Amino acid sequence: MTEITIDLVTNNYDRKLFVDLPFRLYRDDPSWVPPLKGEALGLITPAKNGWFSHAKAQLFLAYERGRVVGRISAHIDTLALTMPAEQGFGPGVGQWGLMEAEREEVFVALLAEAEDWLRQQGMTRALGPISMSIWEDPGLLVHGFDHPPTIMMGHAKPVYREWIERAGYRRVKELLTYDLDITKGFPKIVQRIVASGRANPRIRIRPVDKSRFKDEAALILAILNDAWSDNWGFVPLTDPEIDDVGIKLKPIVFNDLISIAELDGRPVAFMIALPDLNEAIKPLNGSLLPFGWAKLLWWLRKPQVRTIRVPLMGVIKELQASRMASQLAFMMIENIRSAAVANYGATRSEIGWILDDNKGMRSIAETINSKVNKIYNIYGRDLRELGGKLPASTSSEFRDRLPRRSKMARFWHFHMPY
Template sequence: MGDVSGALVVAPVEGKADRKAFLDVAYRLNGDDPNWVPPLRSEAAEMLDPSKNPFFQHADHQFFLARRNGRVVGRISAHIDKLALTMPVEQGMGPGTGMWGLFDAEDEAVAAPLIAAAEDWLRAKGMTRVLAPISLSIWEEPGLLTKGHDHPPMVMMGHHPAKYQPWIEAQGYAPAKTLRTFDLDVSGGFPPLIQRIITSGQKNAKIRIREVDKAKFDQEAALILDILNDAWSTNWGFVPITDAEVAYTGKKLRPLVREDLIMVAEYEGEPVAFMMTLPDVNQPIKVIGGKLFPFGWVRLLNWIRKPTNAAMRVPLMGVRKHLQSSRLASQLAFMMIEKIRLNAIRDYGTTRSEIGWILDDNQGMNAIAEAIDADINREYTIYGKAL
């Protein structure tokens, strides 16, 4: 752990060397955790680069490093999402809401001044409350892992040491919202009632469940974005995804996109719902330790070309708002899940999938997860505090 008695200095990140140190410290502090999946360094660096990550087109930010006796021992980002400021207060964001994230600390004596530095920066920018940790967008890695430390996260989910929870709560933070992921054994069929609902839908001429067409990638991405922004628009924490963010995310995820794992549901010819499933690329990334060179890229590329024995994650699904809370919405969800389940077993040797994250108060999605016998396997807590 090093000498904890030395002088601790928290300072803004300035220059190339600081940016590299900000990136490196996460690998050093988390490297001994057997369940931490080191992100590809190129992707982690790109996420922090305002010239490449379109999140920064609508956000102000400041990165901070903590040093003890000149040695880097922690980091944090403070940021203000300008789109979040425009959202209704009753949906969790709204005017005066700042955020911090990308938090790592060697010990609690480092954590407290790092959080204080982020709060001071947000306060100086006129923010009156803070939600954290959110790294960086609500669409990226929101929340602190507070349940499920005993297994690695799937693609696009975070992993944090259990010790961070008491350190953050000691600074006056209280839970604002819990996000859940659900583990699902896909090797067997669903309960008889759900199978009857699926069979009934398959006989309904008004319903069509189709795969996305990768040849029309941009068009399909725009359709999914349109459904998503409509479906999630009244959810807690919702911030609209910009066209630039869709293009950026689409480019990153395109190698993982499989037409038989992403479904669009049409009702009377109108696209009304979608479900996106991705092979869990964290499996090979964990094996190569997040390092593409010298030989990691070969292993990763081979896996991406043909994922085998691949676990799956459903990071996004949505049903247009005018159908939500209807029997049809649940039926479409079950039908899409079943079609993806069969394809995943047949084509990728899948036995396990994960659904989420899902807000703890999203009754519809929680009910769907429970109906197919999925179990909560991880929880992430977003904390709030008045500044």
């Protein structure tokens, strides 16, 4: 049997190999959207990702005959460790993510290394896949492989679910996205609720003002941190992360696609919608060169898209149990729906992700006739238990410990063509 070796990612060259692997594994998958390689590298580079201001990570690469055959990250978010245990994270909970592998044997080897690293850091439980912040790309796609993901959502091979579950992991949470035809008006009951809200002088739904981007972002963040604070998996965004989000999202923020709801002059809810950038970057195959940058800049001037994604919506906690919450949500949805169709040529929207136990948001999504189109699972396992079973073909030596690559192996791999 060919020996598999696991190596730590320690430098820029290793990180490039880490980013390049999915381009080979998914090259024949029409539903995969190649990320811009610069963005993917930024995610795993501490100096370029504000998440590392309160987190640490170790990346691993698997090699076979000098060729990269798998990857995984293991990471610890110190803010997540301070959250209540009943909300999913809490003391002793680490995560793994960014997992890709050619076959199950490789995956099991990588997972063992990630779990060992988490144990060495004092972790007693692992959640995954989370890549790498809960705000970035959480969960494993288990339903909806037949169409590409929208911006900031992930894709995966169907077989990964079997591998993870055979390794001893159990689903702890489902994340749902909903598909909605926005060319049609909403049901009459929703139209009446919207009309009633528009006639209420206490309520004002306004677009965001991009010329005051920093102030508007701070306002939305304050509502978000209040509205989502009791949700499973919630970790507050820090200032460095907010700065990163602002840089990444500002080019695709448009005033008429973000609404802020005010009650008696007080901001109490928001809804963010984004044109699906994946439609523009998919043909670029990960690179802005030689002319991808010009195509993207042209697209950003006035995006015309099929899909608008709604990644975030929030209503302050004191209103969440009231009828006012759903009324504000329907009003914001209708405002953005109208703008998306009229100004961006959109025909569908993807709403989510939404936690499987978020009955309020699921009810709103279903009332406007949207349907679940993708499901992402987050899995968990107690690290104090024995690990998952290795495939029967795996040798006893391999089970004991996977070797690290030598310097000569590094040199040989560097000079071998893909």
